Amino acid sequence: MSLSVADIRKQFPILSREVNGRPLVYLDNAATTQKPQAVINALVDYYTQCNSNVHRGAHYLSDEATRRYEAARQTVAKYINANRNEEVIWTSGTTEGINLVANGVAQRLKTGDEVMVTEMEHHADLVTWQQACKRSGATLKVVPIYDNGELNVDAFHELLSDNTAFVAMPHVSNALGTVNPIKELTAAAKSKGALVLIDGAQGVAHGAIDVQDIGCDFYAFSGHKVFGPTGIGVLWGRFDVLNDWPVWLVGGEMIATVSYQDATWGELPNRLEAGTPNIAGVIGLAAALDWIQQYDAEEIRAHEQALLARATELAKQTEGLRIIGDAPNKIGVLSFVLEGAHPADIGFLLDKQGIAIRTGDHCAQPLMKRLNVPGTARASFTIYNTLDEVDQLFAGINKARMMLA
Structure with a gap:
């Protein structure tokens, strides 16, 4: 067509x-894309036909809301070529996804470890890793760019070392539109044993994402950049990495057992999704991805x-x-x-x-x-x-x- x-x-x-x-x-x-009528209809339909909390209610509306909610997770998993639906974690947006990862990384970093970012980072990526390094004693290294806004790939390779524990970089610069060679850079970082997070807030807006092809460990994006609602986002992570990742928020939904003395966490994805989620946003995001895939x-x-x-x-x-x-x-x-x-x-x-x-x-x-x-x-x-x-x-x-x- x-x-x-x-x-x-x-x-x-x-x-x-x-x-x-x-x-x-x-x-x-x-900053944000506008919403097609298909997304608006999906939001209205949820609120008028099956508004209810998910996973918890023993009644028809809750069951229907849960089916739509989990079907949306499957839609996203397919869109980004995740291996498992459980690798899709709902967040409020890219910022929360990056913070979820940084919270866990900060608990694992130690003095002598290095975290790499680029000169073109959005504050959500730069400041998050800056603070993680301050808390852990790790060193933040910044990959320079050329005057035309292109990443200095040679400098990236030179800065990589056996001490590189984590690399975070944007798929596409929000300020300049520069598209980074994330597959090449991810492979180089992985060869040093580093974990890699891609800030996909801008990348997801310009074509389907294949996280298997990229080879990264985490990919974060926001629904409102790809014709979906605001307040909903996705953190994708490899199952073997996420499965024992330190919890980000605690509360309802993510608990397996609880007593007055202790608690244990549930399985993925619940263990990283505390509290009542943005159910309408999840359904609206799936509608947005369904809409864009017709073209x-x-x-x-x-x-x-x-x-x-x-x-x-x-x-x-x-x-x-x-x-x-x-x-x-x-x-x-x-x-x-x-x-x-x-x-x-x-x-x-x-x-x-x-x-x-x-x-x-x-x-x-x-x-x-x-x-x-x-x-x-x-x-x-x-x-x-x-x-x-x-x-x-x-x-x-x-x-x-x-x-x-």
């Missing part, structure tokens, strides 16, 4: 609204690359505009600065024209300092964006440029 963006757009109710009297041009997809992944990628190519072409034609992050392998993101203009002012003036972008440091302050910018304006693209919207973005930028001159 050929991708019909016009038909896809009709499935997103919010795209038909106006902002400040102008048709909405939504280019903030790296050809290569056609989606080609469309998104065409959007980025057009935006890059227009950016290079725009006086005073400088692209931040021009790695040869990137996707979905155009970060830029405009001479004489603060990114926040650009965002404000574009918003007045109905164009939604993101401005600031994108939760990557050290990266911004490395690139010697206070922040950037960031347009990010997905399946429902059009070439006409890219043209509208640059018409808006040129108007803002003249107003700020």
Whole structure:
């Protein structure tokens, strides 16, 4: 089938609204994607047809909610090519997934161990490992990037050592759109005996993920980056790693036995999923993955690359505009600065024209300092964006440029 963006757009109710009297041009997809009607319907159907807690009730609604909830786990497992459904752990998002892993790693690290991250980390990855190293006495090592935003792979290999205990890196940079060679880097880290976590918050939005092919130990992502609800995420981990992983939260659902003196933990995935889960979010995420899989992944990628190519072409034609992050392998993101203009002012003036972008440091302050910018304006693209919207973005930028001159 050929991708019909016009038909896809009709499935997103919010795209038909106006902002400040102008048709909405939504280019903030790296922050959160909009939701198709199929996802909205799944949420409404859960709340109107089988709203109940899972696993605990001896009644029909609870049984039905549990079936949908666990079927969603199977949907995610299949989508990322997990070996077992139990390897899929529900979280509130990528941040919680990374923290769950870091909490366990911090208990196992010791002085002399090394943890590797990159210069392009989101704060959720950088600060989490920074704090884990502080608690454990391990050393944090940072892999540098080149000026164009590409990871310095040679430096990565040089920093690896027999003391490397853990490696964490983004699949795709949220601030720059750089796609990292995670399969190659994972293999190198595993050769040193290190565990590897991939921050997949941006990677999952641009095509199906195969965790077996990547070879990592953990992969974390958020539902709202891939057309699902906010407040739901996934931590995938290899079963043999997760099966004795230190518990993150304690409470209901994750207990096997409990007395006033002690407690024992249940089996996966329950032992890492304390408390009442985001049942509606889980069901909505499965609906989002079902929705996206009706389209050809290569056609989606080609469309998104065409959007980025057009935006890059227009950016290079725009006086005073400088692209931040021009790695040869990137996707979905155009970060830029405009001479004489603060990114926040650009965002404000574009918003007045109905164009939604993101401005600031994108939760990557050290990266911004490395690139010697206070922040950037960031347009990010997905399946429902059009070439006409890219043209509208640059018409808006040129108007803002003249107003700020």
